[in-house]
Amino acid sequence: MELSARNSLKGKVKNVKSGTVMAELTVKVDAGTVTAAITDASRERMKLKEGDEVSVVIKATEVMIAKG
Amino acid sequence: MELSARNSLKGKVKNVKSGTVMAELTVKVDAGTVTAAITDASRERMKLKEGDEVSVVIKATEVMIAKG
Amino acid sequence: MELSARNSLKGKVKNVKSGTVMAELTVKVDAGTVTAAITDASRERMKLKEGDEVSVVIKATEVMIAKG
Amino acid sequence: MELSARNSLKGKVKNVKSGTVMAELTVKVDAGTVTAAITDASRERMKLKEGDEVSVVIKATEVMIAKG
Amino acid sequence: MELSARNSLKGKVKNVKSGTVMAELTVKVDAGTVTAAITDASRERMKLKEGDEVSVVIKATEVMIAKG
Amino acid sequence: MELSARNSLKGKVKNVKSGTVMAELTVKVDAGTVTAAITDASRERMKLKEGDEVSVVIKATEVMIAKG
Numbered sequence: 001m002e003l004s005a006r007n008s009l010k011g012k013v014k015n016v017k018s019g020t021v022m023a024e025l026t027v028k029v030d031a032g033t034v035t036a037a038i039t040d041a042s043r044e045r046m047k048l049k050e051g052d053e054v055s056v057v058i059k060a061t062e063v064m065i066a067k068g
Numbered sequence: 069m070e071l072s073a074r075n076s077l078k079g080k081v082k083n084v085k086s087g088t089v090m091a092e093l094t095v096k097v098d099a100g101t102v103t104a105a106i107t108d109a110s111r112e113r114m115k116l117k118e119g120d121e122v123s124v125v126i127k128a129t130e131v132m133i134a135k136g
Numbered sequence: 137m138e139l140s141a142r143n144s145l146k147g148k149v150k151n152v153k154s155g156t157v158m159a160e161l162t163v164k165v166d167a168g169t170v171t172a173a174i175t176d177a178s179r180e181r182m183k184l185k186e187g188d189e190v191s192v193v194i195k196a197t198e199v200m201i202a203k204g
Numbered sequence: 205m206e207l208s209a210r211n212s213l214k215g216k217v218k219n220v221k222s223g224t225v226m227a228e229l230t231v232k233v234d235a236g237t238v239t240a241a242i243t244d245a246s247r248e249r250m251k252l253k254e255g256d257e258v259s260v261v262i263k264a265t266e267v268m269i270a271k272g
Numbered sequence: 273m274e275l276s277a278r279n280s281l282k283g284k285v286k287n288v289k290s291g292t293v294m295a296e297l298t299v300k301v302d303a304g305t306v307t308a309a310i311t312d313a314s315r316e317r318m319k320l321k322e323g324d325e326v327s328v329v330i331k332a333t334e335v336m337i338a339k340g
Numbered sequence: 341m342e343l344s345a346r347n348s349l350k351g352k353v354k355n356v357k358s359g360t361v362m363a364e365l366t367v368k369v370d371a372g373t374v375t376a377a378i379t380d381a382s383r384e385r386m387k388l389k390e391g392d393e394v395s396v397v398i399k400a401t402e403v404m405i406a407k408g
Binding site for chain 3: 086129
């Protein structure tokens with residue numbers, strides 16, 4: 001499957017926090033950390049847990065630029 | 069200024085494409101390449117150009133996880 | 137590849153409009169018509185054109201509910 | 205009221221999950237299911253419950269395309 | 273029609289910029305100026321033009337907080 | 341630091357609701373109220389509380405227009 005979302009960075013899940021509706025995953029990527037807030041149902045369906053090799057995927061229209 | 073958006077990765081602008089309303093910036097970060105679609109008016113206001121040291125900033129609720 | 141984005145509806149591309157930075161795809165799904173604004177670079181990379189069998193994919197945090 | 209968000213699909217609420225801040229609604233649309241993560245305060249204000257006839261509404265810039 | 277998106281601020285369209293796929297509307301609200309990037313097809317369908325009384329509508333999950 | 345996100349409205353935090361993963365902040369801006377759903381970890385990191393002077397920041401691609 002090919003996805004139109006342009007940005008994909010490989011990493012490893014460092015932490016999982018699970019709430020009633022939402023879950024937070026902290027993913028270690030090269031030179032930084034990316035936090036994802038997804039539904040807890042997706043976390044469960046994908047059995048996401050610490051140590052998993054994953055990619056963080058982000059649509060280009062969601063990316064901002066900071067400078068200075 | 070501190071921003072609630074959790075994710076910030078430092079990089080360098082590799083390419084700028086400018087349209088009537090939107091602009092696309094390709095940013096080289098340590099973990100790969102991130103493409104941002106922002107308004108062209110923001111590109112102009114921030115004078116963003118190839119070679120600029122910037123950060124890509126992403127709200128956690130916009131990040132997806134892919135596996136396998 | 138499995139993706140955390142929950143919503144995926146199968147359909148067929150009915151129309152493609154291509155701008156400098158962005159592209160608009162109209163996709164006929166069983167439940168109606170869905171319009172996607174993606175980068176034109178993604179349209180080109182995926183060679184998306186009229187008649188293609190695709191899925192529209194949407195993160196749950198991006199979905200609103202209207203009533204009445 | 206007319207809204208710029210292009211995509212609107214009619215359906216029926218099949219399930220409601222309510223957390224402290226967020227709520228998850230599963231909506232049955234023609235030939236599929238759409239999950240929405242909205243604030244629980246919106247769920248309460250709109251008195252959303254199983255069986256409600258609703259529309260799922262999605263801004264075009266939030267829609268991705270998957271192929272293959 | 274009631275919409276789950278929580279945030280709605282009334283204002284007046286001050287400027288419209290129209291591209292091939294996207295359009296940019298600048299809206300003067302009491303609290304300042306809000307810029308919206310919507311599809312140009314939505315601008316056309318709603319016949320949006322300078323001087324129109326509109327509301328800017330934003331889903332709570334899209335709002336960030338800055339401090340300091 | 342300069343940010344590409346175009347929209348920034350000054351206000352004062354009126355209410356904070358804290359969940360396991362997400363937090364909801366209600367911010368009073370001129371002539372209205374804006375609700376933000378951010379991660380609770382960001383709320384904690386920024387020590388956001390009632391009475392804080394903040395800005396709500398919104399990317400232009402996330403803003404919709406309603407009319408009539």
